Amino acid sequence: MKKNWGAKGWVALCGGLLMPVAHATEAATEWLDLTASGAGYVAVAIFVLAYLLVMAEEKLHLRKSKPVLVAAGIIWGILGWIYSQHGMPELAEEAFKHNLLEYAELLLFLLVAMTYINAMEERGLFDALRAWMVNKGFSLRQVFWLSGFLAFFISPVADNLTTALLMCAVVMKVGGDNKKFIALSCINIVVAANAGGAYSPFGDITTLMVWQKGLVPFGDFFDLFIPSLVNFAVPAFIMNLFIETACPMALSEKVYMRRGARRIVGLFLLTITMAVTAHSALGMPPVLGMMTGLGLLQFFGFYLRKTFEHGLAMAKAKAIENQDDVRLAQLGQVVPFDVFSRVARAEWDTLLFFYGVVLCVGGLGFMGYLHMVSEAMYTHWDPTYANVAVGLLSAIVDNIPVMFAVLTMNPDMAMGQWLLVTLTAGVGGSLLSIGSAAGVALMGQARGIYTFGVHLKWTPVIALGYVASILAHMWLNAATF
Numbered sequence: 188m189k190k191n192w193g194a195k196g197w198v199a200l201c202g203g204l205l206m207p208v209a210h211a212t213e214a215a216t217e218w219l220d221l222t223a224s225g226a227g228y229v230a231v232a233i234f235v236l237a238y239l240l241v242m243a244e245e246k247l248h249l250r251k252s253k254p255v256l257v258a259a260g261i262i263w264g265i266l267g268w269i270y271s272q273h274g275m276p277e278l279a280e281e282a283f284k285h286n287l288l289e290y291a292e293l294l295l296f297l298l299v300a301m302t303y304i305n306a307m308e309e310r311g312l313f314d315a316l317r318a319w320m321v322n323k324g325f326s327l328r329q330v331f332w333l334s335g336f337l338a339f340f341i342s343p344v345a346d347n348l349t350t351a352l353l354m355c356a357v358v359m360k361v362g363g364d365n366k367k368f369i370a371l372s373c374i375n376i377v378v379a380a381n382a383g384g385a386y387s388p389f390g391d392i393t394t395l396m397v398w399q400k401g402l403v404p405f406g407d408f409f410d411l412f413i414p415s416l417v418n419f420a421v422p423a424f425i426m427n428l429f430i431e432t433a434c435p436m437a438l439s440e441k442v443y444m445r446r447g448a449r450r451i452v453g454l455f456l457l458t459i460t461m462a463v464t465a466h467s468a469l470g471m472p473p474v475l476g477m478m479t480g481l482g483l484l485q486f487f488g489f490y491l492r493k494t495f496e497h498g499l500a501m502a503k504a505k506a507i508e509n510q511d512d513v514r515l516a517q518l519g520q521v522v523p524f525d526v527f528s529r530v531a532r533a534e535w536d537t538l539l540f541f542y543g544v545v546l547c548v549g550g551l552g553f554m555g556y557l558h559m560v561s562e563a564m565y566t567h568w569d570p571t572y573a574n575v576a577v578g579l580l581s582a583i584v585d586n587i588p589v590m591f592a593v594l595t596m597n598p599d600m601a602m603g604q605w606l607l608v609t610l611t612a613g614v615g616g617s618l619l620s621i622g623s624a625a626g627v628a629l630m631g632q633a634r635g636i637y638t639f640g641v642h643l644k645w646t647p648v649i650a651l652g653y654v655a656s657i658l659a660h661m662w663l664n665a666a667t668f
Contacts (some may be wrong), residue, residue: 310524338354380421417656495524
């Protein structure tokens with residue numbers, strides 16, 4: 188006879204799966220160890236399935252935030268139901284709010300940073316930099332090194348994704364039909380952008396998480412500057428030997444920055460200073476300084492809108508006087524500055540993906556899995572081996588959940604080890620093209636030229652830089668271990 192599975196039937200089935208182990212831990216007063224329960228196995232399976240969908244984003248064309256958002260809801264729904272059955276719903280609620288607060292601080296920080304980067308892009312700052320490089324007539328080898336060094340030094344302030352896209356646009360324009368040059372330059376840019384983000388609290392979400400957690404002071408991040416430079420320079424030197432020294436035909440591209448571009452850069456630097464001061468001098472979360480900086484950008488946007496007609500008229504008069512048709516054409520496309528349009532252009536898929544990851548990992552940690560993994564990695568292994576393994580894992584799995592898991596485990600480590608895991612989680616993603624947002628983005632921008640297979644051929648060379656950077660850190664910062 189066919190059974191009719193109504194709502195009560197499903198509740199009974201779920202109860203049968205979850206309740207036996209929950210009863211076994213009923214004496215617990217602080218939290219329930221669910222690592223050997225049906226609920227725990229279901230939660231892990233859901234997270235693994237969600238992450239498989241994330242890794243298949245390029246094939247499925249499914250935005251990575253969707254599966255982890257749903258997975259987070261299911262995992263915390265399971266936790267809420269179990270803790271309610273044991274008369275401790277407030278513990279699950281408190282744990283959820285703790286994870287949500289951590290995410291909220293990082294969300295607002297990243298949102299302000301993304302808004303400033305988008306504002307600078309809208310004012311033509313990055314286009315002007317690209318035009319300058321294209322017009323200089325550098326040789327292919329010079330462009331290779333220049334794009335790499337600029338990616339290394341811009342990514343600590345801007346995000347590595349924006350930096351990589353900007354530099355890729357330059358090498359594609361200069362390289363023309365030279366696919367080998369473009370492919371090698373893209374690999375170099377990915378490595379440089381990831382390495383540059385590792386020595387700055389603002390360079391990557393992982394470094395930002397470590398800084399906001401208070402595990403590494405602001406100034407100590409710069410102890411990773413030389414190891415990060417080594418990580419970029421070793422593979423770059425080897426790859427540059429395979430690039431011809433020919434000079435491509437000089438291109439002519441004239442780009443003017445829009446009014447207020449330089450002042451927005453100044454406001455961004457002031458905003459970063461306020462974030463550092465809020466954390467270091469006032470003992471407040473860095474997000475306080477960042478949100479204050481967003482308010483300053485809004486005031487400046489108000490000023491630009493109020494003086495828009497006057498500023499545009501003066502610029503047009505100057506262009507007519509100089510008979511600059513290019514300037515006149517570009518002025519015809521200028522519109523009043525709108526801060527909220529810049530907020531809307533933030534990478535919301537990444538921000539929502541970050542929410543799902545934080546809540547998923549936090550939920551699995553509340554079940555007891557991160558404590559179990561921490562015991563296996565940081566008790567039975569040497570911390571150095573564990574932190575090197577974290578970097579290798581970040582080449583396959585996004586470094587955000589990997590680093591958040593380590594921070595949630597909070598193993599007892601020396602400052603040198605925290606710097607080591609910050610370095611490896613940041614640069615480990617360079618080993619594969621899918622290991623970082625920069626690599627994934629460039630596979631789309633240089634489609635058919637920079638591919639997973641092309642990057643994989645140079646993985647041994649990139650691995651030399653990875654090992655060299657670790658050894659450089661252990662030698663230069665030996666006193667911190």
